[in-house]
Amino acid sequence: MDLENKITFRDSAKEDETSRKVLTPEALRFLAELAAEFTSKRDELLAKRQERQQEYNTRETPHFLESTKHIRESYWGVARHPDDLLQRKVEITGPASNPKMVINAFNSGADCYMADFEDSDVPTWGNVMQGQANLIDAVDGRLTYHDQEKDKLYKLNDTVAALLVRPRGWHLDEKHVLFEGKPIPASLFDFGLFFYHNARELLHQDATPAFYLPKMESHLEARLWNDVFTFTQEKAFENDLIKIPYGTIRATVLIETLPAAFEMEEILYELKDHISGLNCGRWDYIFSYIKTLQNHPNKIIPDRDQVTMTQPFLKSYVDLLIQTCHKRGAYAMGGMAAQIPLKDPAANETAMEKVRADKEREVAAGHDGTWVAHPGLVPLAREIFEKGLKERGYENNQLEYKREEVKVTEADLLQVPQGNFTYDGLKKNIKIEIQYEEAWLRGIGCVPLDGKMEDAATAEISRAQVWQWVHHQVKLDDGRMVTKNCYNQALGEVLSELMNEKGPVDFITKSKYPEATTLFSRMIESWRFENFLTVPAYEHILREGR
16 A cells, blocks of 8 residues: 555545645655654654653753763764855744735744744644645745735735744644554644645745754754654655755754753754754743643742743853854854734833843844744844844854853753742733633634733743642742632632623633633643643644534
């Protein structure tokens, strides 16, 4: 039996014009090859994740690896950067499934656009297929969107941002599509479809097939990605007698898990022929700190708003990432300020000052570029980075700024952030999480809340922190203990506030708030920490699709 004939679909994978455009027989054949070659290895690495987490749950902590010390101490560097990725001062990101947002991101004036299949998108079948179709059209230069309400046509400018694509992480499956009766790893699904449909056209345009790789926890997971890239370059167009040179694919790795922070050099080494740099995925990193150290009663995080990048454990993480990247010739990309432009002038000025302070901190620390989530922030971020680089004697990056004075220890990366533990902080986390999950269950993965853009990464902080406070019965500043009763009281108050804001009828019958509340409470009240909120939420979407 040919490999592609081993692919089957769930009933919820509706066939339509978009899916037929994306799931061509040739693309399915390539997906089958990827699944056959790499699924078992992916499964082995996920099992190793669970083994390590069990060790952390017995009060062990992540550490620098003795077995790879020779890599950290030897001389090597990453490959030369391709021309279209030489300047990355400002990068913008957003969901691949929304054509208007895709066009606006390409046209934003940013150097690069990261089309996201992960934290800011929801893997409904429609979203996944539409995202791939949007990128096919965008690479071909023919993506358009007609806004019916405004009667406005959106189309791509002649000059657009360089494209990078973020597939879903190794831990996720594409459960609408099965290979030999088992879901295809979502990483392979997202990566494989994009590469197969777009690599030839990108190379024809002298552009790079480039990717952002999320949620890795070890250098072995980076090695697997390198194997995927090598296999893809050899096999993708074998039937067409087209050879993709080794090292053509480029990746930037998000260092957004606590274990990965202890293996940055090893991750660069495993991908050294295909990597462009590392990124400070700060929001997921904070979440991962809680997740990894979930059973450590001496590692409790204070109110979310007080866990800023000036906290010593985050500053150490940033300094080590910049030093590591520049030592090996890789870009050190900064993170995303969650603020968005606001209509109220005074509130907007306050928000923009926070963005300015954040970006000025990044350029002073030595970052080569930064992230924004909204096109309105691109000019501000560019002004800050161009001015900062010029003042420091650099043009496109700070690769020569080696940060050799940095000495980061294991203890530095594990420092507990200081701050207050308040009932208002508990309620704010609950409200953010309920609102985000309600939107997610409706298929929306990035949501503006209280002047910030919340996606799965930021929502995970709120969810994990509530679980941590309840699980360890944290004592609040007012003397109360965060028991399940305290949580239920705060939840009730939040639901009353939301019901007043939305109206009782809309809240109960025209939204997903009841489902979101049930899902959230199940995760909070469970003795077992759910690794990712999107996993049980995805099951809900699958049930609805079926």
